[in-house]
Amino acid sequence: EAGVAQSPRYKIIEKRQSVAFWCNPISGHATLYWYQQILGQGPKLLIQFQNNGVVDDSQLPKDRFSAERLKGVDSTLKIQPAKLEDSAVYLCASSLPGSDEQYFGPGTRLTVT
Amino acid sequence: GENVEQHPSTLSVQEGDSAVIKCTYSDSASNYFPWYKQELGKRPQLIIDIRSNVGEKKDQRIAVTLNKTAKHFSLHITETQPEDSAVYFCAARVAAGNKLTFGGGTRVLVKP
Numbered sequence: 721e722a723g724v725a726q727s728p729r730y731k732i733i734e735k736r737q738s739v740a741f742w743c744n745p746i747s748g749h750a751t752l753y754w755y756q757q758i759l760g761q762g763p764k765l766l767i768q769f770q771n772n773g774v775v776d777d778s779q780l781p782k783d784r785f786s787a788e789r790l791k792g793v794d795s796t797l798k799i800q801p802a803k804l805e806d807s808a809v810y811l812c813a814s815s816l817p818g819s820d821e822q823y824f825g826p827g828t829r830l831t832v833t
Numbered sequence: 834g835e836n837v838e839q840h841p842s843t844l845s846v847q848e849g850d851s852a853v854i855k856c857t858y859s860d861s862a863s864n865y866f867p868w869y870k871q872e873l874g875k876r877p878q879l880i881i882d883i884r885s886n887v888g889e890k891k892d893q894r895i896a897v898t899l900n901k902t903a904k905h906f907s908l909h910i911t912e913t914q915p916e917d918s919a920v921y922f923c924a925a926r927v928a929a930g931n932k933l934t935f936g937g938g939t940r941v942l943v944k945p
Contacts, residue, residue: 724876753932762839762922762935763877776932778834811876820865820926822933824876 722746724825726812732831738800741828745793745814751775753822754787754797755811763811769795770817802832835860837925839936847944852910854939856923859904863925866899866906867933872919880921881908913943 725744733739745752750771755763766785768775771792780787784803789795799806809829813822836859846852858866867882883890883897883906890897894913899906910917920940924933 760938762837762924762938764935765932768932820867820882821879824878826876 724814726825726828730829735832736801740796740798741810743795743812749814750817751815752795753813757809804832807832835934837934837936839923843940845942846913852913854908856936857905858925862927865926867924868908869922870919915943915945918943
């Protein structure tokens with residue numbers, strides 16, 4: 721089966737600019753996650769969707785980050801405006817309903833200068 | 834919320850030796866504990882997991898043990914090989930559908 725797809729793979733922007741990331745989960749996976757992985761740290765959940773509804777966004781910096789999954793399939797994560805500390809790999813993952821295993825995409829490496 | 838601590842942060846072993854990584858968690862309600870392997874520049878991949886109703890689980894050279902009383906769990910890799918070199922992350926989850934909280938990672942280097 722095809723894996724979780726993400727684009728772009730790399731992005732370099734200046735602080736205060738905006739950026740958007742896209743994720744297409746594995747077909748049939750109703751649950752979608754966005755994680756932020758800062759260099760040398762474990763992934764931190766930013767937001768979790770079940771179909772097109774938000775399950776958990778408690779760690780999403782809502783003043784600058786937003787995410788949507790309008791049709792319950794693919795999703796976008798936006799940062800506006802970016803800060804230097806947003807430099808990280810943004811990982812998207814998906815899972816089947818009721819399943820424990822999360823399948824990760826390749827990630828988008830964001831560098832904010 | 835849940836907090837997961839992972840030790841050591843780096844681990845160097847000789848090929849053929851064993852490697853052990855330990856994690857502690859804070860929330861006694863956590864019931865699912867996966868381990869992910871992340872090679873350089875690659876995505877995290879699940880290698881083994883354990884649920885709170887089981888004390889130990891093995892899969893070939895990999896095993897995980899769980900001590901619910903002490904709130905810690907460990908990954909054991911036996912007969913290490915160079916391809917085991919990677920960063921390993923533990924995680925804990927309170928309930929189905931809830932979020933995973935990851936440890937800080939352990940960089941394992943297997944020297945030939």
